[in-house]
Amino acid sequence: MDILVSVIAATIKPIGHQLGYLVCYNRNKKELRDQLENLETTKRDVNQRVQEAKGKSYTISEEVSKWLADVDNAILHDELSNSNPSCFNLARRYQLSRKREKQVNYILQLMNKRNSFVEVGYRAPLPDTENIVVPGDYQVLESKTSLAKDIKNALAKPEVKKVGVYGMAGVGKTYLLNEVKKLVLKGEDRLFDRAIDVRVGRFNDVTEIQEQIGDQLNIELPKSKEGRASFLRNNLVKMEGNILILLDDLWKEYDLLKEIGIPLSKEGCKVLMTSRSQDILTNNMNTQECFQVSSLSEEESWKFFMAIIGDKFDTIYKKNIAKNVAKECGGLPLALDTIAKALKGKDMHHWEDALTKLRDSIGMDIKGVSDKVYASLRLSYEHLDGEETKLLFLLCSVFADDYKIPIKDLQMYAMGMRLLNKVKTWEDSKNRVMKLVNDLISSSLLLEAESDSKDKYVKMHNVVRDVAIHIASKEGNMSTFNIGYNKVNEWEDEYRSGSHRAIFANCDNFNNLPLKMNFPQLELLILRVSNWLVENNLQIPYAFFDGMEKLKVLDLTGMCCLRPLWTTPSLNNLRTLCMLRCEFNDIDTIGELKKLEVLRIVKCNMLDHLPPTMSQLTQLKTAFADGEKKYGTKID
Known part of the structure; x- marks a missing residue:
């Protein structure tokens, strides 16, 4: 008999617990609403303390940041407190009541976690x-x-x-x-x-x-x-x-x-x-x-110069040539630095030739740049090893002053523009560009830029950039143009044609883009709306690319095209296409870009899939969409 009673009790107890979800349906619903209100009140209190801490330049603890994220997630995804199925739908009411009880327990855990941290932040360490x-x-x-x-x-x-x-x-x-x-x-x-x-x-x-x-x-x-x-x-x-x-x-x-x-x-x-x-x-x-801040004296210039060269000259003649080279730099550290690194380890013929060029240089009348600096930077450019390095250096001048240039972007541009000799794969181009960038950094023609991410960046000294733009315009092999950083609200008429090979347009303040332009030599076009607060993306007119028949690389950020863009004949030679936060009604025609080799699509909400026509892109080497490898090699 005792055994029978135990069996019946063991059977009835779990059944009673399950029935309790139906009996306590309204109570669980009210309890969830009450706890959500308590959670929102607590969140407002923590947020206020966080703002006060930030106002004192405190660093917010990771524990607090994670707690706030968890709370936001709990509140944002609350679908239980307002749902109310018919009283005859017992199965649904049972499920909701059970989930509400679990959600209440989770909220109570969040509230307990809140009590575990006394301070929301701490004083940030002083600079090192x-x-x-x-x-x-x-x-x-x-x-x-x-x-x-x-x-x-x-x-x-x-x-x-x-x-x-x-x-x-x-x-x-x-x-x-x-x-x-x-x-x-x-x-x-x-x-x-x-x-x-x-x-x-x-x-x-x-x-x-x-x-x-x-x-x-x-x-x-x-x-x-x-x-x-x-x-x-x-x-x-x-x-x-x-x-x-x-x-x-x-x-x-x-x-x-x-x-x-x-x-x-x-x-x-x-x-x-x-x-x-x-x-x-x-x-x-x-x-x-x-x-x-004055120029250096001859003595200090020589000391500065030798600290970089580090060589012992075996004859007085060689030493005198080096002293005269340093003297021609006009006591300017930037000129001394670039010249010393360009000539370090070179034989005496290079030194003699450098001295002749520095002495015979003609002023170029670049605003804010002295003739001595121009001559020194020009000579450093001429001593770069190989045409690839020179072209990549000149290409960097398309970016604005102090712009942090992603090296992975340089890789895409250089590969699409065919600046790299005998490079066929994405990995090979990555290695080559890193080597070229390191050479330019070693020559002081590029600077390493700080970054909070794993990506690497470089930038140009504004004086170096001014000289690079001048060299590019004179040589004609990499003429660059940058527009929009002077806050104009349109692409002015006088800048709608030219022989530029690369253009960067900051379109943050543009009201619209021109209907048509004429850039017959253009190979790289960067159109960028960097302001995330803009409600509507800037629309690209259908005929916008007419007159750009040589275009090989197109980099778009914050752009919109309501008509099929890829069918325009001007894009027939496109090899690299990058799209960030762009809107396109029709992506299916992308298969028309028969020469496309590199495709990058990031945060383009209307592009939720890559179309079947991708199979027509037989030259595609790598495609990357929102953090996932879609084809070939991931771009990273």
Whole structure:
């Protein structure tokens, strides 16, 4: 009898538990709604504390960031609290009640996790002042280190809020800033707790300057332009410690407080600015102290030069030739650096030829670039090994000043434009481009650019870019053109034709694209809307590519085409096609691009599949769509 009772009890108990889901249907529904409300209230409290922490430039802990993501996911995907099937649909009500109980338990777990962290963030570590990148050959220059100390002394004066540094292009202003930063941030007598680096340049507008500051403070700025300055100002005011903001390469006047949001009235907040023009710093920006960065003396130039060459000359004649070469660089570190690296390890015929060219060089009247710098950079270009390296160098001039150039993009462009000799596979082109880029970096004609991702980037010194553009225009083998970074709202008539081989158009401010243009030599076209906040993508007119019959590489970002684009005869020679955040009503006709070798499609919402006509692309070597390898080799 006891056994029978135990069996019956064991059978009834789980049945009763399952029936409980039906009996407690309304209670479970109400409990889920109540817990979701509690969760949203708790989330608002945590978000407020996160914003306060960011305002103090604190780093938000990974635990808090993950908790917020989990909460957002729980709230966003809530489909249980409002569903209410008929009382006769017992199976559905049973399922919902059971899921609601599980969801309530999950929410209670999230609430318990919330109680486990006391603080949402922590003070970000100070910059690593011991590892600030300052070239070793720069540190041997006593005049520059002495000037850096003078600038530090000026910044130490309580009444001085704005300090300026000016000098010609290539004289070493940016390197000097790094030395000053190292002096004011290290040691017990450091003047500042934090330094914020901002690259201004010719075309960066106020929004981009604010973004650079916001990124380094780890704060998210308002999406609209209105109120950004006051938001940034309020966050800087709340920050603890002394702050130095470095504005490098000013070309015009800015209202630091009203336009950008830099509160110089805050105790311990100061600005150090550089420009090629003393007038901009003293008259427009009203700096209280201003320092000139002068050219190096002959003695210092030679010392700088030899620190790079590192060679012992076995005859007085050879040494004198080298001294005269260094002298022709005009005491400019940029010129000395590139020439020394171009001639290092070369025989005396190269040195003698270099000296002759430097002495006989003719000024090219490039705004802001001295004749000495031009002659030095031109000579470094001529000493590059092979036509491939030279063409890749000139191609980089299509990008704007200080643009971070993805090396994988250079690979796609170089492969599509046939700049690489005897390269047939994607992997071979990757290796070749990396080798060429490293050669250009070693020659100081390209600079490594910092990156938060695994991707590698390079950039050009703005002076080097100016010279590269001039060389490209004169030689005619890689004429480049860049439009849109001066904030124009249309592609002006005077720039709708030419013999350019590569064009980069920043279309952020364009209202529309021209109906037709004439670029018979064009092989690379980059059309880019980089502003993610734009509601509608910029539309490409159907006849837009007429007059571009040699086009081989097309890179589109934020573009829209409502008519079949790929059937236009002007794209018959296309070998590389890249599309990011683009809208196309018809992708099926892509099979018309018979010569296509490289295809990249990323975040194009309307393109949810690759069409069957892909099989017609018999030359395709690699295709990449939204993080997945679709054909051949993944582009990475």
